[in-house]
Amino acid sequence: MLSAENWDWETPEKLIAFADWNENFAWIEEPHVSCDGEKIAAIVNIAEGEFSVCINGETWENAFEKIWYPRFAPDGRLTALVSEMGEWTVAVDGIAWENKFGYVWNTLFSEDGNHIAVAVQQDMAYCMAVNDTPWQQSYSNMTNPLLSSDGKRTAATVQVEDFGEGDIQKFQEGVFTAALDGKPWNTKFVNVWKMAISPDGEKLAAEVRVSLYDYTIAVNGRPWDKTFGCVWEPIFHPKSGSVVAPVRTEGAWTLAEDGNLIWDRRFVQLWHQMYSPDGNKLAAIVASKFGKWTIAVDGKPWSVTFKDLITDAAFSPDGRRIAAVAKDDQKWKVVVDGAVWENTFDMAWKPVFSPDSKNVAAKVEKNGKYTIVVNDRLWGHECETIWDPIFNSEGDKVLLRSIEDGKYYRRVITVNDL
Amino acid sequence: MAEPAKKVEEKKIIDEGLEMGTEKLTQDRIENVINRVLKGESGARLKAYVDTCIHCGLCSEACHYYLSQDNDPRWSPVGKVKQTLWEMIKKKGKVSPDFIKRAAEIASTECNLCKRCAMYCPFGIDIAYMMLVVRRINHLLGVTPLYIQDTAHSHAATFNQMWVKDDEWIDTLQWQEEEAQGEIPTLRIPLEKEGADIMYSVIGPEPKFQAQLIYQAAVIMDVAGVNWTMPATPGWDNSDMAMFTGDNEIMGRLKRAHFETAARLRVKKIVMGECGHAFRSVYDVGNRWLGWRMPPIPVVHAIEFYYNLLKEGRIKIAKKFEEAVTLNDPCNVSRGGGLHDKARYVVNAICESLVEMHPNREYNYCCCAGGGVINCGPPYKMKRVEGNRIKAEQLFAAKARGAKVLIAPCHNCHSGLEDINHHYGLGMEIKFIGDILYEAMEKPA
Numbered sequence: 001m002l003s004a005e006n007w008d009w010e011t012p013e014k015l016i017a018f019a020d021w022n023e024n025f026a027w028i029e030e031p032h033v034s035c036d037g038e039k040i041a042a043i044v045n046i047a048e049g050e051f052s053v054c055i056n057g058e059t060w061e062n063a064f065e066k067i068w069y070p071r072f073a074p075d076g077r078l079t080a081l082v083s084e085m086g087e088w089t090v091a092v093d094g095i096a097w098e099n100k101f102g103y104v105w106n107t108l109f110s111e112d113g114n115h116i117a118v119a120v121q122q123d124m125a126y127c128m129a130v131n132d133t134p135w136q137q138s139y140s141n142m143t144n145p146l147l148s149s150d151g152k153r154t155a156a157t158v159q160v161e162d163f164g165e166g167d168i169q170k171f172q173e174g175v176f177t178a179a180l181d182g183k184p185w186n187t188k189f190v191n192v193w194k195m196a197i198s199p200d201g202e203k204l205a206a207e208v209r210v211s212l213y214d215y216t217i218a219v220n221g222r223p224w225d226k227t228f229g230c231v232w233e234p235i236f237h238p239k240s241g242s243v244v245a246p247v248r249t250e251g252a253w254t255l256a257e258d259g260n261l262i263w264d265r266r267f268v269q270l271w272h273q274m275y276s277p278d279g280n281k282l283a284a285i286v287a288s289k290f291g292k293w294t295i296a297v298d299g300k301p302w303s304v305t306f307k308d309l310i311t312d313a314a315f316s317p318d319g320r321r322i323a324a325v326a327k328d329d330q331k332w333k334v335v336v337d338g339a340v341w342e343n344t345f346d347m348a349w350k351p352v353f354s355p356d357s358k359n360v361a362a363k364v365e366k367n368g369k370y371t372i373v374v375n376d377r378l379w380g381h382e383c384e385t386i387w388d389p390i391f392n393s394e395g396d397k398v399l400l401r402s403i404e405d406g407k408y409y410r411r412v413i414t415v416n417d418l
Numbered sequence: 419m420a421e422p423a424k425k426v427e428e429k430k431i432i433d434e435g436l437e438m439g440t441e442k443l444t445q446d447r448i449e450n451v452i453n454r455v456l457k458g459e460s461g462a463r464l465k466a467y468v469d470t471c472i473h474c475g476l477c478s479e480a481c482h483y484y485l486s487q488d489n490d491p492r493w494s495p496v497g498k499v500k501q502t503l504w505e506m507i508k509k510k511g512k513v514s515p516d517f518i519k520r521a522a523e524i525a526s527t528e529c530n531l532c533k534r535c536a537m538y539c540p541f542g543i544d545i546a547y548m549m550l551v552v553r554r555i556n557h558l559l560g561v562t563p564l565y566i567q568d569t570a571h572s573h574a575a576t577f578n579q580m581w582v583k584d585d586e587w588i589d590t591l592q593w594q595e596e597e598a599q600g601e602i603p604t605l606r607i608p609l610e611k612e613g614a615d616i617m618y619s620v621i622g623p624e625p626k627f628q629a630q631l632i633y634q635a636a637v638i639m640d641v642a643g644v645n646w647t648m649p650a651t652p653g654w655d656n657s658d659m660a661m662f663t664g665d666n667e668i669m670g671r672l673k674r675a676h677f678e679t680a681a682r683l684r685v686k687k688i689v690m691g692e693c694g695h696a697f698r699s700v701y702d703v704g705n706r707w708l709g710w711r712m713p714p715i716p717v718v719h720a721i722e723f724y725y726n727l728l729k730e731g732r733i734k735i736a737k738k739f740e741e742a743v744t745l746n747d748p749c750n751v752s753r754g755g756g757l758h759d760k761a762r763y764v765v766n767a768i769c770e771s772l773v774e775m776h777p778n779r780e781y782n783y784c785c786c787a788g789g790g791v792i793n794c795g796p797p798y799k800m801k802r803v804e805g806n807r808i809k810a811e812q813l814f815a816a817k818a819r820g821a822k823v824l825i826a827p828c829h830n831c832h833s834g835l836e837d838i839n840h841h842y843g844l845g846m847e848i849k850f851i852g853d854i855l856y857e858a859m860e861k862p863a
């Protein structure tokens with residue numbers, strides 16, 4: 001990630017025209033902005049079957065027959081999936097990778113943006129490619145592509161044996177496994193779903209089905225010695241490297257660590273478990289009763305519950321606080337440490353903590369207009385589009401990236417000014 | 419009627435899935451699974467049904483199988499329970515492997531879970547629920563018809579019904595976008611557009627065999643000026659055969675992916691194509707298994723979506739469809755979802771003349787394809803078609819009153835009625851509402 005410290009936190013407002021790009025192109029697609037807010041980009045149609053990307057009013061030198069999925073990497077480079085002469089690849093700042101493929105999708109970035117990975121199909125064989133280098137092995141199918149946060153490892157579910165449609169016996173014997181950097185585990189499973197890579201990059205854990213009815217977690221190919229009625233995706237403890245996953249036992253959900261149940265309470269649902277950054281706290285989204293959703297921290301649910309949904313939970317950097325988005329009767333809400341903000345929204349995005357953990361901000365929508373809300377106070381601008389707010393390292397300023405009246409604004413405001 | 423509805427000799431059907439599963443059964447396992455499900459999973463609701471039923475048989479007249487099989491009691495709703503669940507309960511799970519195989523055949527291929535019978539039972543007993551309990555037992559015993567089991571495998575491996583690979587899905591959408599740009603040059607199928615109002619979701623067969631339906635939907639969205647998106651990840655398929663094999667865990671996994679995809683895209687609603695069983699899965703069964711009383715992101719069936727577009731004038735009709743149509747009310751969206759009047763509003767808005775079939779609305783007969791029955795594949799095709807002579811008669815009557823085209827706003831109905839159409843020589847054309855709406859609507863010149 002571009003170090004936020006080096007960004008421009010002084011200039012209160014910068015403006016880049018956006019709507020008038022329209023004049024030069026048949027159409028422009030949804031805009032995307034860089035983390036530091038200095039760049040706004042969109043796919044543009046130049047002529048029939050001819051596309052490019054326009055950044056801050058300038059188009060890439062190269063045009064392509066097709067372009068989709070433009071995404072800024074955390075380091076500010078702009079990637080897109082591009083096609084020429086029926087082949088696909090990744091273009092980074094307008095330059096296509098040398099390797100071309102039958103198809104590419106699902107762009108993934110490492111935390112610092114240095115590593116860019118995609119899922120690849122070539123001649124109906126599947127693999128991943130990182131920084132223009134495909135895996136050495138490819139498979140007849142691949143799903144659940146994953147890039148470790150340091151960008152050094154890639155993983156996915158791969159199909160290691162062929163079977164015909166209707167061959168239920170073969171399927172039930174197990175034809176799937178997980179591959180780390182392209183190398184498959186030795187063990188085969190009926191299914192392999194979402195996975196996690198350990199912080200040191202040495203271990204890969206995945207939710208697996210060992211028969212049509214028995215689920216467990218496999219780590220580096222070895223299943224836990226217990227099976228469950230169902231499981232959801234595992235995570236690693238940030239320090240110890242132990243594996244924690246939701247498991248269903250006797251019709252209710254709880255958490256298991258390395259196969260052993262660790263929470264006493266049982267829930268109607270439990271998923272999206274997460275450790276605080278120091279690994280001292282463990283929280284998860286739960287349904288404490290049917291249709292009553294909340295967050296449980298170290299096994300204890302908040303007293304506030306929501307009927308529809310709770311999602312996008314996050315620990316504060318100091319691990320003491322948790323913020324999430326909740327929904328009740330079509331109203332979206334922000335909830336922090338079990339307390340619901342008074343403002344409600346037509347939509348709310350994942351809340352963001354300041355680095356000092358004191359402030360919480362989120363992008364929200366009300367009556368078709370977008371703004372941000374910081375500590376339950378609304379910013380007074382009604383924007384056509386806005387992106388997630390970003391705090392400076394001191395936590396006293398917020399970077400706002402928005403489109404108003406067809407113009408893109410990069411603004412820095414102090415939290416106290418809100 | 420082209421083919422007399424005489425009862426043909428019942429042929430023994432060999433289903434590899436059932437044979438294979440039955441071979442592996444042991445008495446212990448059967449007993450264990452049955453008692454586990456009866457005590458641990460189905461509990462009070464099942465007990466209430468079993469205790470309440472007075473064996474009066476009033477439900478029989480509701481069932482298209484019973485009516486089509488000359489009122490043979492073995493095809494009656496309560497007869498199906500008698501041959502399956504009651505025996506299991508009475509014998510406390512001590513039933514033979516062959517009994518299990520037969521129970522699987524009855525629950526999976528002789529009941530569409532259409533719930534028509536529940537409306538005729540004085541106590542509202544839901545036979546479909548009991549048949550689902552039988553299917554759940556069969557799933558846990560590994561005795562499920564091959565074709566639908568294979569489909570459940572596809573769901574588990576790819577999160578869609580048709581083994582569509584991740585890239586094939588996106589590629590199909592881009593191909594349909596390009597095709598549709600031939601008609602409307604600026605049309606887009608916006609992929610992964612976070613913050614769109616609507617996520618449009620379809621069932622696996624659309625990208626696999628019926629990509630024109632995606633094309634038509636894209637034109638409708640574009641002309642109506644809808645802010646919409648489609649996901650470029652698994653979670654796009656709203657269908658759910660796992661719900662019908664009793665594989666609740668895979669059902670839950672599919673629905674979780676569907677709703678979390680919609681939540682990730684920050685849409686306000688999911689609009690789904692013309693499918694009935696998928697509606698039941700996202701609106702009732704799948705969401706509830708996960709702990710959601712209602713869908714966490716509201717789900718709008720295509721019928722209701724078209725209704726809103728027409729009512730609000732966002733779609734205008736250039737020329738109504740001229741041939742007289744009749745309308746098949748899909749069980750899951752009419753009896754299950756109450757959309758029958760909205761369907762009539764839409765059909766009347768886009769067609770010159772609607773000839774009602776009788777009975778209709780929530781009392782309509784099932785197409786006999788639903789509930790996963792058509793997904794049990796070719797071995798059961800004749801049983802399914804002969805099991806719905808009553809539907810053919812219903813359609814012949816509508817035809818006699820002038821109906822030429824049959825509208826079936828559900829994928830399963832569509833395919834099942836097509837088989838009935840051919841077998842009984844009805845000679846009707848079958849269409850989705852979207853086919854006609856696309857033809858009839860005003861489009862940019």
Ligand code: SF4
Pocket residue numbers: 480481482483494495498528529530531532533534535536545546784
């Ligand atoms: S097919 Fe329908 S009417 Fe017949 S038993 Fe099943 S749910 Fe009841």
Ligand code: SF4
Pocket residue numbers: 470471472473474475476477478495496538539540541542543
């Ligand atoms: S289910 Fe209802 S209608 Fe059917 S036999 Fe039992 S009590 Fe009578």
